[in-house]
Amino acid sequence: xxxxxxxxxxxxxxxxxxxxxxxxxxxxxxxxxxxxxxxxxxxxxxxxxxxxxxxxxxxxxxxxxxxxxxxxxxxxxxxxxxxxxxxxxxxxxxxxxxxxxxxxxxxxxxxxxxxxxxxxxxxxxxxxxxxxxxxxxxxxxxxxxxxxxxxxxxxxxxxxxxxxxxxxxxxxxxxxxxxxxxxxxxxxxxxxxxxxxxxxxxxxxxxxxxxxxxxxxxxxxxxxxxxxxxxxxxxxxxxxxxxxxxxxxxxxxxxxxxxxxxxxxxxxxxxxxxxxxxxxxxxxxxxxxxxxxxxxxxxxxxxxxxxxxxxxxxxxxxxxxxxxxxxxxxxxxxxxxxxxxxxxxxxxxxxxxxxxxxxxxxxxxxxxxxxxxxxxxxxxxxxxxxxxxxxxxxxxxxxxxxxxxxxxxxxxxxxxxxxxxxxxxxxxxxxxxxxxxxxxxxxxxxxxxxxxxxxxxxxxxxxxxxxxxxxxxxxxxxxxxxxxxxxxxxxxxxxxxxxxxxxxxxxxxxxxxxxxxxxxxxxxxxxxxxxxxxxxxxxxxxxxxxxxxxxxxxxxxxxxxxxxxxxxxxxxxxxxxxxxxxxxxxxxxxxxxxxxxxxxxxxxxxxxxxxxxxxxxxxxxxxxxxxxxxxxxxxxxxxxxxxxxxxxxxxxxxxxxxxxxxxxxxxxxxxxxxxxxxxxxxxxxxxxxxxxxxxxxxxxxxxxxxxxxxxxxxxxxxxxxxxxxxxxxxxxxxxxxxxxxxxxxxxxxxxxxxxxxxxxxxxxxxxxxxxxxxxxxxxxxxxxxxxxxxxxxxxxxxxxxxxxxxxxxxxxxxxxxxxxxxxxxxxxxxxxxxxxxxxxxxxxxxxxxxxxxxxxxxxxxxxxxxxxxxxxxxxxxxxxxxxxxxxxxxxxxxxxxxxxxxxxxxxxxxxxxxxxxxxxxx
RNA sequence: AGGCGCGUAGCUCAGUUGGUUAGAGCGCAUCCUUGACAUGGAUGAGGUCGGUGGUUCGAAUCCACUCGUGCCUACCA
Numbered sequence: 001x002x003x004x005x006x007x008x009x010x011x012x013x014x015x016x017x018x019x020x021x022x023x024x025x026x027x028x029x030x031x032x033x034x035x036x037x038x039x040x041x042x043x044x045x046x047x048x049x050x051x052x053x054x055x056x057x058x059x060x061x062x063x064x065x066x067x068x069x070x071x072x073x074x075x076x077x078x079x080x081x082x083x084x085x086x087x088x089x090x091x092x093x094x095x096x097x098x099x100x101x102x103x104x105x106x107x108x109x110x111x112x113x114x115x116x117x118x119x120x121x122x123x124x125x126x127x128x129x130x131x132x133x134x135x136x137x138x139x140x141x142x143x144x145x146x147x148x149x150x151x152x153x154x155x156x157x158x159x160x161x162x163x164x165x166x167x168x169x170x171x172x173x174x175x176x177x178x179x180x181x182x183x184x185x186x187x188x189x190x191x192x193x194x195x196x197x198x199x200x201x202x203x204x205x206x207x208x209x210x211x212x213x214x215x216x217x218x219x220x221x222x223x224x225x226x227x228x229x230x231x232x233x234x235x236x237x238x239x240x241x242x243x244x245x246x247x248x249x250x251x252x253x254x255x256x257x258x259x260x261x262x263x264x265x266x267x268x269x270x271x272x273x274x275x276x277x278x279x280x281x282x283x284x285x286x287x288x289x290x291x292x293x294x295x296x297x298x299x300x301x302x303x304x305x306x307x308x309x310x311x312x313x314x315x316x317x318x319x320x321x322x323x324x325x326x327x328x329x330x331x332x333x334x335x336x337x338x339x340x341x342x343x344x345x346x347x348x349x350x351x352x353x354x355x356x357x358x359x360x361x362x363x364x365x366x367x368x369x370x371x372x373x374x375x376x377x378x379x380x381x382x383x384x385x386x387x388x389x390x391x392x393x394x395x396x397x398x399x400x401x402x403x404x405x406x407x408x409x410x411x412x413x414x415x416x417x418x419x420x421x422x423x424x425x426x427x428x429x430x431x432x433x434x435x436x437x438x439x440x441x442x443x444x445x446x447x448x449x450x451x452x453x454x455x456x457x458x459x460x461x462x463x464x465x466x467x468x469x470x471x472x473x474x475x476x477x478x479x480x481x482x483x484x485x486x487x488x489x490x491x492x493x494x495x496x497x498x499x500x501x502x503x504x505x506x507x508x509x510x511x512x513x514x515x516x517x518x519x520x521x522x523x524x525x526x527x528x529x530x531x532x533x534x535x536x537x538x539x540x541x542x543x544x545x546x547x548x549x550x551x552x553x554x555x556x557x558x559x560x561x562x563x564x565x566x567x568x569x570x571x572x573x574x575x576x577x578x579x580x581x582x583x584x585x586x587x588x589x590x591x592x593x594x595x596x597x598x599x600x601x602x603x604x605x606x607x608x609x610x611x612x613x614x615x616x617x618x619x620x621x622x623x624x625x626x627x628x629x630x631x632x633x634x635x636x637x638x639x640x641x642x643x644x645x646x647x648x649x650x651x652x653x654x655x656x657x658x659x660x661x662x663x664x665x666x667x668x669x670x671x672x673x674x675x676x677x678x679x680x681x682x683x684x685x686x687x688x689x690x691x692x693x694x695x696x697x698x699x700x701x702x703x704x705x706x707x708x709x710x711x712x713x714x715x716x717x718x719x720x721x722x723x724x725x726x727x728x729x730x731x732x733x734x735x736x737x738x739x740x741x742x743x744x745x746x747x748x749x750x751x752x753x754x755x756x757x758x759x760x761x762x763x764x765x766x767x768x769x770x771x772x773x774x775x776x777x778x779x780x781x782x783x784x785x786x787x788x789x790x791x792x793x794x795x796x797x798x799x800x801x802x803x804x805x806x807x808x809x810x811x812x813x814x815x816x817x818x819x820x821x822x823x824x825x826x827x828x829x830x831x832x833x834x835x836x837x838x839x840x841x842x843x844x845x846x847x848x849x850x851x852x853x854x855x856x857x858x859x860x861x862x863x864x865x866x867x868x869x870x871x872x873x874x875x876x877x878x879x880x881x882x883x884x885x886x887x888x889x890x891x892x893x894x895x896x897x898x899x900x901x902x903x904x905x906x907x908x909x910x911x912x913x914x915x916x917x918x919x920x921x922x
Numbered sequence: 923a924g925g926c927g928c929g930u931a932g933c934u935c936a937g938u939u940g941g942u943u944a945g946a947g948c949g950c951a952u953c954c955u956u957g958a959c960a961u962g963g964a965u966g967a968g969g970u971c972g973g974u975g976g977u978u979c980g981a982a983u984c985c986a987c988u989c990g991u992g993c994c995u996a997c998c999a
Contacts, residue, residue: 002958005959005961006959006961188996188997211999212998212999213999214998215999226999258998258999259999260998263998264999268998268999270999271999277997338997383926387925387995390925390926390994391994394995394996484993484994488995589935589947592935592936596993600933602933602948602949603934603947606948606961609961610961612961613959613961613962615959616958616959617959618958620958620959621958623957667935671936674947675946682958682959683963779965782964783953783964783965784965786952786953786965789954789956789964790956820956869943870943872943873943883979883980884979885980886980888979889978889979889980894941897941897942901943
């Protein structure tokens with residue numbers, strides 16, 4: 001016997017290991033393949049709500065397609081996350097008072113591998129807790145030998161084709177991490193700064209001009225001053241020389257239309273080595289590149305001795321004060337400007353001239369744009385294609401070299417003269433370029449951007465560059481499930497690389513999901529202290545532990561007080577254990593396309609209750625079917641109205657669920673299942689089954705029919721629910737399946753239900769609606785008149801049609817039981833009814849004698865309210881039908897509908913008004 | 923500056939190509955421990971669909987404008 005209440009923890013701990021050990025997650029064969037590549041999480045990371053949401057969607061799709069008989073693979077794996085991972089380990093070293101340079105490259109990398117071993121399975125353990133049916137037997141890591149081989153192969157091939165090149169360019173330099181980063185790793189945000197107006201004297205002493213800048217310290221690297229070619233104020237200055245203050249240099253005044261005469265003073269100091277726009281201007285006028293910064297963003301030897309060694313902040317202060325002393329500082333204004341910061345380090349990014357490797361993006365982007373335009377790849381929701389085009393059309397070359405140690409080392413070697421050779425390994429390079437063994441070669445010190453290897457993920461995980469059966473079977477994959485934030489970082493690059501090296505798109509659809517926010521709509525972040533750990537929702541956590549977790553290791557420790565306060569306010573009792581299934585069902589029910597989701601504890605609580613409902617419904621079903629005849633052999637059965645009705649409703653639910661999942665509307669699928677199970681199966685069908693199963697007048701065929709329906713409908717619902725709630729459905733299915741005539745070791749590999757139209761019965765649905773209206777009519781009176789549910793009521797019927805009479809006869813038992821009736825009597829039309837409360841089912845009147853039960857004024861009030869509502873509605877419809885425009889132009893069916901409605905309402909009104917007169921007159 | 927969203931019940935959200943009285947969950951109110959379930963049951967209250975104007979017989983839905991709000995991209999030194 002099942003426990004009385006649903007206890008998720010017990011049942012969830014049981015199943016996952018069994019599934020995995022039995023190999024159920026591995027592709028099971030079948031004609032059409034279905035494959036999802038997991039967006040590889042950071043190997044040393046841990047599961048957050050965004051992952052949990054994303055994984056729920058992917059697992060639901062995977063389980064659904066697996067049950068549909070597809071050859072299904074959800075590819076598992078993780079990413080080495082270059083900078084992020086290296087930073088973590090460096091921080092550990094710092095805590096020991098060491099730097100990575102104290103260790104040296106090889107030992108440091110060893111140390112990272114150790115750390116990966118130590119923390120690397122945290123996230124895979126968590127994924128398992130979520131019930132994710134990933135094929136762990138094929139798990140990959142971006143630094144695996146196979147995937148590294150793919151990286152080298154791609155690098156060499158692109159280089160051979162001239163699509164990878166090395167060059168000295170201005171790149172985004174992170175002065176803290178000492179590495180270049182790509183455009184995408186720079187976050188620009190508005191910050192308060194200043195605009196300095198500085199006077200530059202002309203070299204011939206004939207006057208001066210004033211430049212405006214937000215970065216006075218870069219003046220040490222100025223190459224010229226630019227004015228607009230048609231700016232009348234400065235025509236006379238063009239071509240003259242300026243004596244650059246504080247520096248022993250002269251620079252020219254040039255004309256360039258890049259300058260906006262309206263902005264600032266109309267004179268722009270140009271520093272080609274430290275600003276992307278200035279770089280362009282400098283190129284146009286063949287200006288020298290004067291680099292004044294070291295890799296730490298300190299002033300270097302190209303600047304006057306007085307400033308050397310100062311960092312950029314100190315240098316700015318000194319320069320401003322020196323200019324002021326020379327009376328060259330005209331004014332300082334407050335000015336808001338966009339400050340670029342490294343997304344990892346948080347420090348201000350410095351445009352710096354360095355040698356880097358780049359991927360030429362344009363030629364790769366063109367086919368990638370076409371793939372989406374032609375519909376070979378579809379975004380869901382569609383409008384994300386605009387974001388994609390927007391970026392792709394204006395794509396810049398991709399800086400792929402990083403000056404860090406953790407990652408794929410660039411397969412390029414230099415000889416003593418600095419000549420570069422690219423190849424898969426050193427031996428290949430020597431052979432290809434006929435370099436003798438005594439020629440010294442040194443491999444490039446840099447590693448590749450992590451996204452370079454992630455871009456190959458859809459095919460490198462399947463064995464590329466080798467030709468493998470997996471590639472044949474699963475590439476292109478079916479759908480990519482991901483967040484909009486990495487469309488540029490990852491999605492676009494996978495498409496480019498996939499088309500280039502596989503000659504086909506990496507996936508046919510891209511499902512873009514929303515961001516998970518907290519209950520107040522705030523983005524969850526460690527620094528805000530509002531993160532939720534999915535595991536804590538599953539297992540529960542005490543307030544104390546939650547506060548500790550949220551206030552530990554903060555960047556700004558002073559936030560701790562506020563975080564603690566907020567946490568105590570939102571979770572006064574901590575978080576109870578809801579279980580994985582409730583969490584997953586909640587994610588699903590919030591997943592309407594694209595929209596961000598606010599995660600509210602009330603929702604997950606409601607869905608935990610839903611699990612409990614399923615649990616208890618099952619208890620009832622098992623109580624009535626275990627050890628009983630559930631119609632497994634061919635013994636005759638008689639299906640009741642309720643049986644035929646619930647079977648019919650089930651078909652519609654199946655069709656709806658399939659339709660919704662196919663459209664990625666997990667919210668609607670979840671709602672459909674929720675409503676069917678709770679509002680139809682539990683609220684009505686289980687109650688309707690009781691009279692048949694418990695009444696001694698029902699025969700064996702009827703009981704058999706109802707038991708069979710009870711168990712089979714439940715078994716089917718379990719399969720429908722399984723992709724969303726894998727654990728509870730498996731647990732229950734094990735007990736239910738044999739009674740429903742199903743065999744198999746797991747629900748995971750059972751076929752997903754398919755609707756059978758022949759089992760949809762409009763008749764049964766209509767008659768059942770009549771029964772429900774009848775019961776609800778009586779309940780309404782009971783509820784509004786405050787009559788105890790336990791009090792059996794006598795009921796009189798008037799105005800019954802022959803249909804009513806038939807239905808009444810068929811369902812007497814059900815009506816008596818569900819509406820708790822003492823008696824049902826039909827009055828001839830001519831008979832006067834006693835003073836009664838009334839409910840209508842079509843034309844039929846249900847009368848409940850008021851004697852001793854119902855207060856006259858209360859009933860009058862109730863009737864008046866009802867009449868009021870109907871009259872308003874009638875006026876609306878009558879007005880509509882009086883409108884010639886409507887009657888002439890609206891489709892006939894719509895008009896007919898309105899007419900019918902009009903009739904029904906006026907007939908209802910009639911009945912109610914008569915009733916009111918009758919009561920009032922007494 | 924461009925692009926993309928959002929605004930529907932107290933709260934969180936559905937609402938398919940315009941066409942029943944705009945729905946659900948939670949919350950709220952009243953009543954109820956009848957043997958699946960109080961993590962429950964019954965009944966009920968609550969919305970001029972951000973605003974204005976337009977198209978239409980008919981608009982939450984389509985168009986224009988407007989207010990509020992969020993995100994993304996690019997930026998003027």
